[in-house]
Amino acid sequence: MIRFIGKRLLLSIPVLLGVVFIVFAIMSLTPADPGSLILGIRATPEAVAKLNHELGFDKPFFERFFLYIKDIVLHFDFGVSYMNRKPCLQEALSYFPVTLQIAALSMFFSTVIGVSLGVFAAVKQYSLFDTFFSVMAMLFAAIPGFWVGMMLILIFSLTLGLLPPSGVASWDCYILPTATLVFGSSAELFRLTRAQMLEEIRQDYTRTALAKGAPNRVMIWRHALKNALLPVITSIGNSFGGLLGGAIIVETIFGMPGIGTYMLKHILAKDVPVVMTCTLILAAMFYFIILLVDIAYALIDPRIRAQYARKRGV
Amino acid sequence: MKMNKKARAIKKNAGFWYRFTRNKSAIIGLVAVSIVVFAAVFANLIAPSEDVLKQDYSAIMQPPSKEHLFGTDQLGRDLFARVIYGSRYSLVIGVTTSLVALLIGGTLGSVAGYFGGAIDNIIMRILDVVISIPAVLLALAIVSALGASLVNLMLALTVALVPGVARLVRSVILTVAEEDYVEAAKAYGASNFRILLRYIVPNAMGTIIISTTINISYMILSAAGLSFIGMGIQPPDPEWGALLGDAKNYMRQAPHMLIFPGLFILLAALGFSLIGDGLRDALDPRLKD
Numbered sequence: 001m002i003r004f005i006g007k008r009l010l011l012s013i014p015v016l017l018g019v020v021f022i023v024f025a026i027m028s029l030t031p032a033d034p035g036s037l038i039l040g041i042r043a044t045p046e047a048v049a050k051l052n053h054e055l056g057f058d059k060p061f062f063e064r065f066f067l068y069i070k071d072i073v074l075h076f077d078f079g080v081s082y083m084n085r086k087p088c089l090q091e092a093l094s095y096f097p098v099t100l101q102i103a104a105l106s107m108f109f110s111t112v113i114g115v116s117l118g119v120f121a122a123v124k125q126y127s128l129f130d131t132f133f134s135v136m137a138m139l140f141a142a143i144p145g146f147w148v149g150m151m152l153i154l155i156f157s158l159t160l161g162l163l164p165p166s167g168v169a170s171w172d173c174y175i176l177p178t179a180t181l182v183f184g185s186s187a188e189l190f191r192l193t194r195a196q197m198l199e200e201i202r203q204d205y206t207r208t209a210l211a212k213g214a215p216n217r218v219m220i221w222r223h224a225l226k227n228a229l230l231p232v233i234t235s236i237g238n239s240f241g242g243l244l245g246g247a248i249i250v251e252t253i254f255g256m257p258g259i260g261t262y263m264l265k266h267i268l269a270k271d272v273p274v275v276m277t278c279t280l281i282l283a284a285m286f287y288f289i290i291l292l293v294d295i296a297y298a299l300i301d302p303r304i305r306a307q308y309a310r311k312r313g314v
Numbered sequence: 315m316k317m318n319k320k321a322r323a324i325k326k327n328a329g330f331w332y333r334f335t336r337n338k339s340a341i342i343g344l345v346a347v348s349i350v351v352f353a354a355v356f357a358n359l360i361a362p363s364e365d366v367l368k369q370d371y372s373a374i375m376q377p378p379s380k381e382h383l384f385g386t387d388q389l390g391r392d393l394f395a396r397v398i399y400g401s402r403y404s405l406v407i408g409v410t411t412s413l414v415a416l417l418i419g420g421t422l423g424s425v426a427g428y429f430g431g432a433i434d435n436i437i438m439r440i441l442d443v444v445i446s447i448p449a450v451l452l453a454l455a456i457v458s459a460l461g462a463s464l465v466n467l468m469l470a471l472t473v474a475l476v477p478g479v480a481r482l483v484r485s486v487i488l489t490v491a492e493e494d495y496v497e498a499a500k501a502y503g504a505s506n507f508r509i510l511l512r513y514i515v516p517n518a519m520g521t522i523i524i525s526t527t528i529n530i531s532y533m534i535l536s537a538a539g540l541s542f543i544g545m546g547i548q549p550p551d552p553e554w555g556a557l558l559g560d561a562k563n564y565m566r567q568a569p570h571m572l573i574f575p576g577l578f579i580l581l582a583a584l585g586f587s588l589i590g591d592g593l594r595d596a597l598d599p600r601l602k603d
Contacts, residue, residue, distance in 0.1 A: 018443030026452075029459040138339070142584035144535050144555070146542050147576035150562060154569055245450025252543050253562065264543060267458040279455045283447045290446070 001305065004298055008291055017069070019283050024065050027276045033057055037082045037270055078280070079273035083266060088277035091262075096281060098168055098258035102250060103243040105178045110186035110243075111236055115229075117186075118193025123220055125198065133190060140187035145246050149180035149253045166255035177254045181246045185239050192235050196228035203227075230301055237293030241286045333596040340592020346585030350578070354401040365395035366552055375568035385570040387560060396552035397574050403464070403553040404582055408534040411471040412526050418472070419479025420522065426480070427487030428510055438484070441477040449474040450536060457545045467546040471533055482525055486518040493517070520597040527590035531583040538579050554579045 034055050035048035052058050056067060071077040078089040121130040140148075156176060157165035164173050200206060201224050209219045248260030255261070259278050266274040298304040334340055353360065370390035378385045384393035426437040444452070456470035490496065491514060499509050538555030540546040542562075547553035549560065554575040561571035 014439075015443055015446055018440070019446055022444060022447065023455060026455050027459050029456075031461070138588070139580070139584065142531060142535070142580055142587050144538050144542075144558075144576065144579050144583070146539060146555075147558060147572075147579065150558070150565060150572055151576070154565060154572065158566055158569075241448035242450070245448045245454075248450065248454070249539050249543055263454075264545075267454070267545070270458075272459075275455065275458050279447070279451055282451050286448050287446045 001298070004304075005295055008294060012287065012291060016284060016287065019287070020069060020072070020280060021065065023276055023279050023283070024068060025061075027272050028061060028064075030270060030272055032270050034082055034272070078277040081266070081274045082271045083269050083274070088273045089281075092259060092274065092277045092281055095257060095259045095262040098256050099244070099247045099251065099260060099282075100285070101174065102177050102181065102247045102256070102258065103240065105174060106181035106185060106243050106246075107236065107240055109178060110182045110189055110239070113182065114186035114189025115193045115232060118190045118232075119197055119220070119225060119228075121190070122194045122197030122201065130194075134194070137187040137190045140183045141191070143184070145180055145184045146249050146253055148183050149176065149250055152176045152180060153253070168256050173254070173256070177247075177250045177256065180250050180253075181243055184246070185243060188239060189232065189235065193228065193232050196231055197224060200224040200228045226300075230297065233293060233297055233300070237290045240289045244282050244286055330596050334592055337592045337595055339588050340596070343585045343588025343590075343592060346581045347589060350401050350405060350582045350585060353398050354405045357399050357402060361392070361395035361398050363395075363399070365392045366399050367391065367550055375564060375571070377568075377570050384574040385568070387557075387571055388564055388568070391550075393557070393571065393574060396557060397554070397578055400552040400554045400557060400575065401578065401582070403547055403551070404534045404537065404579070407464075407468055407471070407537045408530040408582070408586070411468050411475060411533045411537075412529040414468075415472045415475035415479050415529065416522070416526050419476040420483045422476070423480035423483030424487050424510060424515065424518075427484035428491060428506070428514065434484075437480070441480050444473075445477040445481070449478075450539065453536065453540060454545060457540060462545050462548055464547055464551075467537060467540060470540075471536055474536075475529060475533065479525070479529070483518065483522060486521045487514055490514050490517045520593075524590050524594045524597065527593060528587050531586035531590070534579065534583050534586070 033048070033052050034057050035050075035052035036043065039048055039051060049058075056064060059067070068079070071079070076089065077087070078092075080086060081088055081091065117133050121133050124130050153165045153176065156163045163176055164170070165176075167173050197220075201220070203224075206219050206224050209223050210216070214223075247258060248263065250256075251258040251260040252264060259282065263275060263278040266278075357363070368391060370386065373382070373386050373390045375388055376382055376386040376390075382392050382394060384397055387393055387396070422437050422441070426434040447455075453467075453470035453474045456473060457466055460466040460469070496509060496513050499513050504512070537546055538553070538558070541553045541555030542559045544559060547556050549556055557575040558572065558579075561568070561575065564571055
């Protein structure tokens with residue numbers, strides 16, 4: 001098991017370097033140079049050229065890339081913002097908790113809701129319960145999250161006056177943003193869990209369990225669910241990427257000071273270092289969640305566990 | 315032998331159509347997509363094209379009425395015309411990005427899956443890196459570097475979609491490549507190119523068509539999301555997400571601005587995903603519950 005985790009951790013180095021390279025390459029397509037962005041349109045060409053030289057912007061692409069990597073690895077330095085000359089990383093991290101809270105809360109609730117409803121729907125296939133939630137899941141998978149968010153504000157804040165429409169002042173500010181994301185992502189988990197459960201319930205081993213006298217309840221929760229959950233777990237990890245992306249959009253609707261709001265403001269100003277830092281933080285976050293999910297998967301799935309146990313023996 | 319194969323194909327297809335048209339949700343999807351396609355193709359017959367941009371300061375943020383079926387926006391523009399013309403953007407973006415991503419991702423995936431070995435390793439490791447950046451974030455980064463416009467938005471969405479498509483196509487190709495008829499074709503000396511195009515791709519097509527249909531729905535939603543935050547189609551162009559971006563600022567005064575563009579996004583996205591599900595059930599009855 002430790003071998004497996006070690007291998008995955010080692011593998012994360014080239015992947016993360018690759019991510020930095022891709023993001024760096026994309027951002028270097030920005031048609032503006034930092035000198036003219038920082039100094040503004042009234043600056044003399046000489047001053048712009050001088051600043052570009054100081055920032056190392058006149059160096060070739062790969063040299064700039066290696067310097068960027070070097071600063072990150074050696075000094076944990078992601079550069080300074082063109083807009084306010086503050087270090088990007090510290091500033092971006094100060095916005096990070098809000099985004100992470102929204103994404104994590106949504107991941108938790110959509111898992112609980114999606115998986116449990118999925119199991120019940122599969123067990124009671126074709127019942128009213130199953131039909132109702134299957135139709136709802138279909139709908140919510142196709143509704144744009146930001147539209148749901150605005151409708152929720154319209155209903156619960158502007159019409160009923162129950163919940164705050166924006167801000168992060170108290171805990172109830174998080175209810176609507178989380179709900180916005182939960183609708184979409186629990187719908188997906190519901191559909192996957194239901195489909196997986198339906199498949200497992202029909203397998204021979206569940207029939208055997210029933211024939212051996214195990215009660216239906218034990219068959220469902222102990223036997224079928226355990227197997228059905230494996231693909232669901234992978235999907236939960238992947239959905240976290242969607243939730244991070246969704247959180248960026250949701251923050252702008254609810255006026256929350258998260259990394260999405262921060263990033264958008266700096267995108268409009270072509271503040272490349274900030275956009276790059278935010279993208280990298282979110283991508284790294286996503287990568288480590290996937291990694292954790294993979295490890296959890298290996299811990300749960302005896303087949304993968306056995307594979308590594310055998311290798312150690314050889 | 316040839317006749318037999320053809321006859322089998324016809325029978326299989328007949329079953330497919332029978333199953334597809336018997337599927338209620340697939341038909342709903344087909345109707346929903348037809349409405350959107352109809353609106354896009356005949357937009358100029360449904361609403362005069364000058365209404366899309368014509369401002370009328372005497373009728374700002376009017377609720378739905380006989381003259382303005384969907385009401386008017388903050389500049390007095392007719393929302394009905396804007397929503398109808400908006401379907402052109404969403405359809406073009408959804409279909410084009412999904413097909414281009416299929417072309418690129420499909421080529422990468424089939425080459426990787428069929429040849430395996432070093433080629434497979436190189437392609438898949440690169441895609442692993444791209445896929446570890448959340449799609450919306452990747453698209454956002456590309457648009458922010460290149461600037462927000464229709465072409466850049468489509469480019470960004472395509473790039474974000476390619477790795478997923480390539481992975482799927484690769485896994486389907488790997489499954490099909492193990493079939494006996496591929497083995498047989500190899501044994502009588504068919505070229506790689508012929509095997510890939512003649513035997514593997516046609517048999518992998520079902521899964522690929524299903525996922526492409528569902529991707530269209532996903533791309534329509536993503537394009538709307540990016541336009542909503544101002545990173546896609548720019549005002550005054552009437553893309554649905556951009557319309558909702560406008561509506562956000564006038565939620566209190568004009569809730570109707572919020573409702574209609576959202577319903578049309580739902581119609582288009584739901585339509586394509588229902589068709590995708592219907593195709594899956596019809597092509598592979600075993601997968602049906």
